[in-house]
Amino acid sequence: MGHRDLVLLLCSAWCVFYVGRCGAELQSSQTQVLLQLKKHLEYPKQLEIWRDRWTDLCSISSSAQVNVTCKDNFVTELTILGDKPVKGRDFDGFAIPNQTLSQSFSMDSFVATLARLTSLRVLFLVSLGMWGPLPDRIHRLGALEHLDLSSNYLYGSIPPKICTMVNLQTLGLGDNFFNGTIPSFFNSSSNLTVLSLKNNKLKGPFPTSIHSVTTLTEIDMSSNQISGRLLEFSVLSSLEELDLRENKLESELPAMPKGLIRLFLSRNSFSGEIPKHYGQLNRLQKLDVSFNALTGTAPAELFSLPNISYMNFASNMLNGPLQSHLRCSSQLRFVDISYNRLVGGLPSSLRTESENRVVKSDGNCLSGSVQH
Ligand SMILES: *[C@@H]1O[C@H](CO)[C@@H](O)[C@H](O)[C@H]1NC(C)=O
Ligand SMILES: *[C@@H]1O[C@H](CO)[C@@H](O)[C@H](O)[C@H]1NC(C)=O
Numbered sequence: 001m002g003h004r005d006l007v008l009l010l011c012s013a014w015c016v017f018y019v020g021r022c023g024a025e026l027q028s029s030q031t032q033v034l035l036q037l038k039k040h041l042e043y044p045k046q047l048e049i050w051r052d053r054w055t056d057l058c059s060i061s062s063s064a065q066v067n068v069t070c071k072d073n074f075v076t077e078l079t080i081l082g083d084k085p086v087k088g089r090d091f092d093g094f095a096i097p098n099q100t101l102s103q104s105f106s107m108d109s110f111v112a113t114l115a116r117l118t119s120l121r122v123l124f125l126v127s128l129g130m131w132g133p134l135p136d137r138i139h140r141l142g143a144l145e146h147l148d149l150s151s152n153y154l155y156g157s158i159p160p161k162i163c164t165m166v167n168l169q170t171l172g173l174g175d176n177f178f179n180g181t182i183p184s185f186f187n188s189s190s191n192l193t194v195l196s197l198k199n200n201k202l203k204g205p206f207p208t209s210i211h212s213v214t215t216l217t218e219i220d221m222s223s224n225q226i227s228g229r230l231l232e233f234s235v236l237s238s239l240e241e242l243d244l245r246e247n248k249l250e251s252e253l254p255a256m257p258k259g260l261i262r263l264f265l266s267r268n269s270f271s272g273e274i275p276k277h278y279g280q281l282n283r284l285q286k287l288d289v290s291f292n293a294l295t296g297t298a299p300a301e302l303f304s305l306p307n308i309s310y311m312n313f314a315s316n317m318l319n320g321p322l323q324s325h326l327r328c329s330s331q332l333r334f335v336d337i338s339y340n341r342l343v344g345g346l347p348s349s350l351r352t353e354s355e356n357r358v359v360k361s362d363g364n365c366l367s368g369s370v371q372h
């Protein structure tokens with residue numbers, strides 16, 4: 001072998017090595033899966049950049065709409081944000097032109113294709129017009145840590161096998177048409193921190209199994225038809241935000257964990273008094289319990305919590321006088337106590353002119369106010 005041949009050999013060996021290892025080139029089977037997904041999604045214009053199987057899909061620069069991240073020749077993160085936001089709250093399970101994908105779209109075959117991206121850790125498929133029941137085989141994406149399918153036209157039940165996805169940290173299924181009951185999903189081996197099922201048509205009781213997922217920091221199940229009673233939330237020691245607005249819940253207000261920051265329980269049928277210990281939720285910033293059937297008085301301590309900025313008690317049956325020397329937190333910007341049965345005088349700290357804050361107190365029997 002001549003000198004020149006040796007150089008040539010070394011050079012081509014280097015080329016093979018370089019292209020194979022350093023090019024971050026996607027396995028061709030993974031590229032094919034992505035191109036099939038593009039076909040399933042009926043060629044949205046955001047995916048025009050995925051030209052053909054010779055395009056290196058990992059190194060196309062990402063945008064806010066489309067983002068593919070790869071590791072060791074496998075897709076690990078896939079984000080596609082479409083431009084088909086859900087319009088209206090009626091969907092009868094049939095394709096709607098210009099809103100959902102066509103009648104020939106099949107969520108089943110879409111997820112079957114998707115499940116071949118076995119290394120996926122992050123999957124965001126939002127506002128793409130996907131419609132149909134969410135197939136149980138979604139759980140085969142066992143490496144997923146973040147799953148967001150919000151703002152589509154998914155209906156039926158949430159597949160119970162989602163609870164076997166033990167790596168899942170955030171789950172977003174909001175703004176869809178899920179209309180089953182919420183399965184008793186999770187147990188203590190779940191690592192879920194954020195759960196959003198908001199704005200669906202979920203029925204039945206609040207799933208008590210949620211109380212064993214102590215990693216949860218945020219739960220949003222607002223705007224559904226969840227009914228019945230709530231158990232104590234104090235066991236969820238990491239919980240910072242609970243949003244159960246606009247449901248059909250009808251217990252007394254449950255106990256809350258010490259670290260809670262935002263609590264939204266408006267437009268349900270909660271009754272009884274506001275628990276005294278809410279006045280010790282030191283980190284609380286926002287509290288909305290408006291449009292319920294609460295009685296008794298509001299704990300004075302709530303008004304002086306160090307970071308409280310928003311409090312809404314409107315349209316309940318709170319009664320009695322407010323403490324005349326009520327002390328308010330300097331952070332407090334909004335208080336609505338209107339349409340209750342409060343009597344007596346409005347404490348000086350709540351007179352609108354006294355500080356940079358909005359106070360609504362109409363519809364009570366407060367002395368000095370116009371309405372009685
Ligand atoms: C794409 O995803 C990667 C990994 O999560 C992230 O670091 C990057 O900011 C994303 N790019 C855009 C434009 O969102
Ligand atoms: C859920 O919605 C679908 C599509 O509108 C409908 O066919 C189905 O009967 C509904 N199921 C329940 C339990 O309401």
Ligand SMILES: *[C@@H]1O[C@H](CO)[C@@H](O)[C@H](O)[C@H]1NC(C)=O
Binds near residue numbers: 097098
């Ligand atoms: C759908 O969009 C196309 C193009 O924007 C328009 O020509 C067509 O009339 C729309 N169809 C419906 C049913 O809105």
Ligand SMILES: *[C@@H]1O[C@H](CO)[C@@H](O)[C@H](O)[C@H]1NC(C)=O
Binds near residue numbers: 189
């Ligand atoms: C929790 O659920 C997972 C998945 O279904 C299961 O593998 C595990 O054994 C369950 N753990 C407990 C403590 O029940």
Ligand SMILES: *[C@@H]1O[C@H](CO)[C@@H](O)[C@H](O)[C@H]1NC(C)=O
Binds near residue numbers: 166190
């Ligand atoms: C859950 O998270 C903890 C800490 O982040 C980790 O040690 C554990 O392996 C995770 N469990 C699962 C099933 O992923």
Ligand SMILES: *[C@@H]1O[C@H](CO)[C@@H](O)[C@H](O)[C@H]1NC(C)=O
Binds near residue numbers: 282283284306307
């Ligand atoms: C109040 O808010 C400030 C600023 O966000 C924060 O640093 C502080 O820890 C909060 N205090 C409590 C008791 O949560």
